Amino acid sequence: MPILEIAAKFGTYAVMAVILIFALGVVTFRNLFHCALCLAAALIGTAVIYVVLQAEYLAAIQILLYVGAVVTLIIFAIMLTEHLAGKTARQNNSQSLLAIVGLLGFVTLLATLILKTPWPVTPTALQAKNSVMGLGKALMGTYVFPFEVISIILIAALIGTVVIAKKDAPEEPL
Amino acid sequence: MIRSWEFYVDMIFVTAKAWILSLLGRFLPDWIVVLASITISGVVILCLGPVIMMYLTLLERKVIGRIQNRYGPNRVGKWGLLQPIADGIKMFTKEDIVPANADKIVHLLAPIVIVVPALMIFLVVPFGERMTAVNLNIGLLFFIAVSSVTILPIFMGSWASRNKYSLLGGMRTAAQMISYEIPMTLAVVPAIMMSQSLSTNTIVLAQTGDFDLHWFIFTPWGIVGFIIFFLCATAECNRPPFDLPEAESELVAGFHTEYSGMKFALFYMAEYMNAFTLCGIAATLFLGGWQGPFLPSWLWFFGKTFLLICVMIWFRGTFPRFRVDHLMGFAWKFLLPLTLINILLTALWQFTSNLTAWLWSILILGISLWILVKLNRTFVPEKRHYPLES
């Protein structure tokens, strides 16, 4: 069914374009809340790209963790600090021009590199079907040590966050 | 192969779809048939969602009415059956009010976006044998991920309204939904462990047995998991007694204070569709989904789901609202440890599942419940001070 395949391919490119547009929105919108919403949209789009790359599990995790947790967290922070980010405040600092020039150089350099490099793409790998079970086994087998380290980091971050964000409440008798 | 008439009743919808597709395949190219297959499922779900929502409102009003010793709507049509349609017309024709200071685009987007995840969850609900719209191998994870997105449009609505009640409601919603998402996800884990799959279909199939009654709820961890899941589901769709985000006595109407007309209807619809899908998933995970003796599979599924919805309505008619700190404490200090213990119990169950395992499970659960209840005992301060601002 070549028609469907071509349509899907163009669909994918379209999704990429949409992601880039939203990403531009993230860095250019004056209103931070809109930025956060654009970020959410870009992240959901990225999840679609993951599905295209046959990483469905990761797509679901992306939505669950990024959209469900990180963006929510960011929006929380925006709301708590919101009234300072009024519309009159300047949103960009003075180094944007220099940054754009540097970035253009960076992108052109790396893009030429990417296009020049003969990537060792193996057709067999493209056919390989990965399963959630294999992922789980790898996580609990080969990568069990990094996995545990990550969990320790998460706990440390949790405690650290609570400690940092906690108000120094006056001592109250219990 | 000769099949009994029950099979055909069971497969009535599946057969209908296959018949339509084969009919189209006669004179159209293959890719259109594929598109058509997707379209049929999509259209069915797109219709099913609103219809279910409409009649859920009627059901709720009727049941609540009976609980409160009155009749409920009974004027429009026989037994008030046309009442939802009348309501719909009213909603469509109402004036759409947008506050002057509102962030207009986001204000418009929020009710539209909130319907999307609500509808998307329908994709992985197994309505009957072979009646899952998209049989994803990560179906359950898909459900969890998509339902977590629901927070976002609520935030959008609350923020865009530029109303302090809306904002407070939105903040409360976010806190509540994030908190209850964690025990809900963990409550699902035992079912995944036992069926060794994330696919909703496989989970249902793992509950086959004599008379199709080998449901997960008939195990100790199943009961606990089901109760936790159901409580969290009630909290997730902001229904009483967890309806802090839209507590009308405190916050007018929470995040949708500034919505009217069709936009409000969309919020309303999303809420009811969420209630339905959550009950459906609960039935799938713990009540054997479409499994059951004698009756056709889809009937079993809808029966179980509506039973659970009736329980939710019953909650609404019975329980008073939580206090905010109790609400959060309940999720973090009670449900979360209990789910972890439940997961441990399931792991034990995988090695032995006999009478001794039952006794052990009940012992462990009893002790941990007792400890948790002891630890969670709160006390009310003798006198509270509400300093008046001058």
Next chain:
Amino acid sequence: MIVLPLSHILIFSLVLFAIGVYGALVRRNIIGILISIELMLNAANINLIAFSKYTSLSPETGQIFALFVIAIAATAAAVGLAIVLALYRVRKTVQADEVNLLKW
């Protein structure tokens, strides 16, 4: 199955990364910087998954590292936002260029 050329995906993620860098460089609001950093991490994730998909590595490797990146990103966001809130409480500002205690 959809097969795109690997280089297209890489260029896409490169551009995404560059946009993130731009945001991190020019945004005044610290929360904005954090958002941009999330974008950058996201672009890196796309690369990880693409490589593990297209090369002869086992398909799990890239996904697991992407998973770790997501976990780290979540912690970074949590800790970063906590710091922002603490900063806001102390200095009443969330603009990066107004926080210059370490100036000469």
Next chain:
Amino acid sequence: MTSDQIILVPLLPFLAFAANILAGRWLKNRAAWLSVATSSVACVIALPICWAVFQGAHFAHQGTWLMLGTVPLKFGYLMDPLSATLLFMVTIVGTLIQIYAAGYMHGDPRYSRFFAYVSLFMSAMLTLVVSDNYLLFFMAWEIMGLCSYLLIGFYFEKDSAANASLKAFLTTRIGDVGFLLGFLTLFAALGTLNFSEMNTLMAGAHGSHATLNTGLLTLAALLIFCGTIGKSAQFPLHVWLPDAMEGPTPVSALIHAATMVAAGVFLVARSFTLFMAVPNILPIVTAIGTITAFMAAFIALTQNDIKRILAYSTISQLGYMVTAMGLSGLGAGTFHLITHAFFKALLFLGAGSVIHGTHVQDIREMGGLFKKMPHTAVTFIIASLALSGVPPLSGFWSKDEILLSAFGAGNFLVFGILLLTALMTAFYMFRLIFLTFFGAARNAKVHAHESPALMTGPLWCLAVGSIVIGIPGSPFMHHWFQKFIAHMVHYPEYEPSGLVMACSIAVAILGITLAGVMYLKQKHWAAAVAKNFPLFYRLSFNKFYFDEFYAAYVVKPFNALGHVLFGFDETVIDGAVNGTGRNTLFLSEIKNWIDQYIVDGAVNFMGTAVYFLNSFVKRIQTGFVQNYLLIVFLVLVAFLILELKLA
């Protein structure tokens, strides 16, 4: 039968000590039961082992503790007749006294602290009893000294108690230093501290004196005997024991009557072969013991404080034991130690009961208590009869043995003094009894009542003990005990003599009768005697002026010397130091000027120069994070370009 569980005997009270000292606040009244329970269990463990030793068994075990050069220092336990006897006595008497103390100390704010100390004491005492060498013995000995100090000063709010504890500690310290030097000398002479090894060496030495350094050994024996003098309150270091009565009465009973003070006598018994082996030491021991026995009894005649009378009585009886040792009567001395422990503990507990019931200590304010405190009175009288040496109570048999030792040795001077002491003993004890329990109540303010069963129970147990404990050493069991002790060390034994027994009974009855006449019938006699013999009366009443003597000739010279040294320190040494200081100050002012204008000038110039240069460089530190980030990024791009150009 293995005997390694003997290690538990000292260990259990130690655990009770640890628990009470760490968790005393939480234990509260349970502290007493912890202590009582551990010493009861220790008793239950110890008794079968003692029984086995009584049957003729012998246990010893040792392990290497540390190496002194090439000489291994070993430690372990030794269960021979001597230690079994002591173990038997200490565990039983200790447990009973602790039970009593649970009642006596009830309601004290430092209740658990008290039992912690008592448990520590029990632990140390039991270690001392079962130890098999001088070093371990000495460590336990020192811990006992510490416990004694702590418990005498238990009511440290009272100045008198605090001073008494200090006095006891310092006085016994003199003896302890002697003991330490003594066994170190012994180590130098013999190369061992182990009792068994020492005994073997000494037994060999009987044949040929040439192999051992007699001079060193004599010095060692003398110094070790110093320990005895200190611990057992012998003349001239006896002054601490009467003052030690400031402690709680159970402590007086346990430490200052039954066990710790007996440790000094036990030390002599342990070193008996040494004392036997060197010449000229036994007469000194005899002399000290006799003087102590007589002097203390003489002082006791006129004292009025119930506990002080008992304290002097204790000193006197300890003198008896030491005399017995000096007369080579190892069996007699040990026998008297055991019997004395029982009846003297009983006497102290009875006195405690009286004090508990009346809240006064002066016997002149008591009187007629027999009706009000029948249990206390009866047990007290039993103990007094035992102490006075009335047959067939235990005291009679043991005292008779000592008298027999003196008589048999032909030392009639000592025999006479001891008989006189026995007479005085009977007299002052019954003076005490008649004044306390009989006659009319002399102070109307005293409302006496009987003590609770928790206190009278141990009294009765000890009373039974006081009656029967003398049997094993009596002719009824053919002097089994003396023979049993003689298994260990050979010493001269004498045939029982009817004459000695008759004398002993006669003086006891004479003393009792005299006391009865003087304090019940002819009450004016006492005053008349005091008036007619003023010298003796004053000597006795003022305790031979020992305390005054020490204050004038020991404490004052030391203070004067201290003052002289202080003056020297103040004028000469401080003056020198201050002079040096002034000179230094002057020099440093010069240096200060140099420092300020020359050195600092140079430093400040450097600083200014750096500051000036830095005002250009510091501009790159903007304190603006994104600026740094941008620089990093641009440099990265530059490096990329460079790398690609090169490639």
